[in-house]
Amino acid sequence: MTTTDRCPVAFPLRRPGKPFPAPEYVEYRALDGLVESVLPTGARVWLVTRHEDVRTVLTDPRISSNPAHPGFPRPGKTVGVPSQDEVPGWFVALDPPEHGRFRRTLIPEFTVRQVREMRPAIQQIVDARIDAMLAAGSTADLIADFALPVPSLVISSLLGVPKADRDFFEAKTRVLVTLSSGDEEREAASRALLRYLNRLIAVKRKRPGDDLLSRLLAEGTLSGPELSGVSMLLLIAGHETTANNIGLGVVTLLSHPRWIGDERAVEELLRYYSVADLVAFRVAVEDVEIGGQLIRAGEGIVPLVAAANHDGTVFERPAEFDPGRSARSHVAFGYGVHQCLGQNLVRVEMDIAYRTLFERIPTLELAVPVEELPLKYDGVLYGLHALPVRWQEGA
Numbered sequence: 247m248t249t250t251d252r253c254p255v256a257f258p259l260r261r262p263g264k265p266f267p268a269p270e271y272v273e274y275r276a277l278d279g280l281v282e283s284v285l286p287t288g289a290r291v292w293l294v295t296r297h298e299d300v301r302t303v304l305t306d307p308r309i310s311s312n313p314a315h316p317g318f319p320r321p322g323k324t325v326g327v328p329s330q331d332e333v334p335g336w337f338v339a340l341d342p343p344e345h346g347r348f349r350r351t352l353i354p355e356f357t358v359r360q361v362r363e364m365r366p367a368i369q370q371i372v373d374a375r376i377d378a379m380l381a382a383g384s385t386a387d388l389i390a391d392f393a394l395p396v397p398s399l400v401i402s403s404l405l406g407v408p409k410a411d412r413d414f415f416e417a418k419t420r421v422l423v424t425l426s427s428g429d430e431e432r433e434a435a436s437r438a439l440l441r442y443l444n445r446l447i448a449v450k451r452k453r454p455g456d457d458l459l460s461r462l463l464a465e466g467t468l469s470g471p472e473l474s475g476v477s478m479l480l481l482i483a484g485h486e487t488t489a490n491n492i493g494l495g496v497v498t499l500l501s502h503p504r505w506i507g508d509e510r511a512v513e514e515l516l517r518y519y520s521v522a523d524l525v526a527f528r529v530a531v532e533d534v535e536i537g538g539q540l541i542r543a544g545e546g547i548v549p550l551v552a553a554a555n556h557d558g559t560v561f562e563r564p565a566e567f568d569p570g571r572s573a574r575s576h577v578a579f580g581y582g583v584h585q586c587l588g589q590n591l592v593r594v595e596m597d598i599a600y601r602t603l604f605e606r607i608p609t610l611e612l613a614v615p616v617e618e619l620p621l622k623y624d625g626v627l628y629g630l631h632a633l634p635v636r637w638q639e640g641a
């Protein structure tokens with residue numbers, strides 16, 4: 247069957263009752279060329295599922311991240327990558343060379359060394375959440391009580407966002423990453439977040455603290471509106487992603503206890519779940535051939551990182567959770583110039599979260615059968631809505 251004979255498939259492929267990543271990815275990787283998909287907007291996009299092709303898409307200069315280009319795809323009816331007019335400083339939506347100015351400004355804040363210095367603060371946040379859970383009894387929703395607050399408190403403290411405002415920005419973020427959010431609701435959430443950050447930046451200008459926002463203000467490379475947009479990107483990118491990975495990882499470690507405390511588990515969990523499967527959207531700005539498929543200028547492309555990370559030609563027995571393998575070449579954080587800025591931080595957060603949780607609550611177990619866990623099918627990110635757990639009193 248040639249590419250043109252195939253009917254476009256509906257998007258996204260992640261659906262209730264189906265395993266993740268979608269079983270169709272196996273079939274698509276084996277086909278010649280690429281598979282077309284119809285987005286909820288009615289637009290068509292090319293789905294990229296082979297590891298090699300995903301890396302090519304994410305590095306080819308004829309393929310852009312900028313939604314200002316005609317044909318740029320949106321994952322939901324309203325959800326999409328904001329343009330620089332909507333949110334200046336949303337640099338994940340810029341191509342080189344403009345993108346480089348932001349990246350160079352921010353990279354020193356997220357180096358392995360810099361993140362290592364954050365370890366004691368992250369440990370304190372994790373311990374405080376576990377203290378609160380233990381004090382409240384012997385059951386918890388591990389998403390609401392642990393997986394979400396930990397990265398949320400870490401990114402707020404790094405940026406200099408007051409702890410008390412966590413509920414506000416988490417609620418707004420949820421609207422922005424839910425595929426079914428309405429237009430007005432989304433715009434209102436985005437405006438409210440930007441207004442909030444503008445006010446916070448005005449306060450930091452007068453009273454700088456020991457935080458990333460104050461350091462960026464002092465450095466002066468970014469304009470005021472750009473700084474608000476950068477902060478919004480970091481706040482949003484910095485908590486839901488990690489929260490989903492922490493939650494799913496706990497479920498897997500509970501059924502594979504021999505890997506608890508082994509640092510290799512973190513990398514394999516990142517590969518295995520690839521929660522940001524629907525994050526990297528692109529458009530061709532020139533005609534380009536990917537995986538034997540001609541893509542015309544103006545056509546949308548979705549490199550599916552979960553599909554790439556389950557490509558059997560790169561990862562043997564990809565559906566198996568095996569931290570003993572070398573998962574380093576996974577693309578859960580993307581690839582190329584936009585590769586996740588927060589990846590060093592994520593690794594440390596996940597490592598401390600799992601280590602401390604299982605050390606301090608060794609009797610931790612699921613409070614419902616694994617099949618009853620509510621998985622996210624309506625989000626840009628894969629994860630769990632809730633994770634009911636229990637433990638023996640006195641743990």
Ligand code: HEM
Nearest residue numbers: 337338483484487488491522526578579580584586587588
């Ligand atoms: C498990 C957690 C995370 C995953 C799976 C993840 C995944 C990704 C992916 C796939 C991209 C590439 C997007 C693209 O190419 O269009 C990306 C970019 C980015 N991520 Fe993450 N991310 C995570 C956590 C974080 C955290 C904690 C932060 C912030 C502290 C962060 C900040 C960013 C930023 C700023 C970018 C854009 C980088 C650029 O355009 O240069 N992420 N992330």
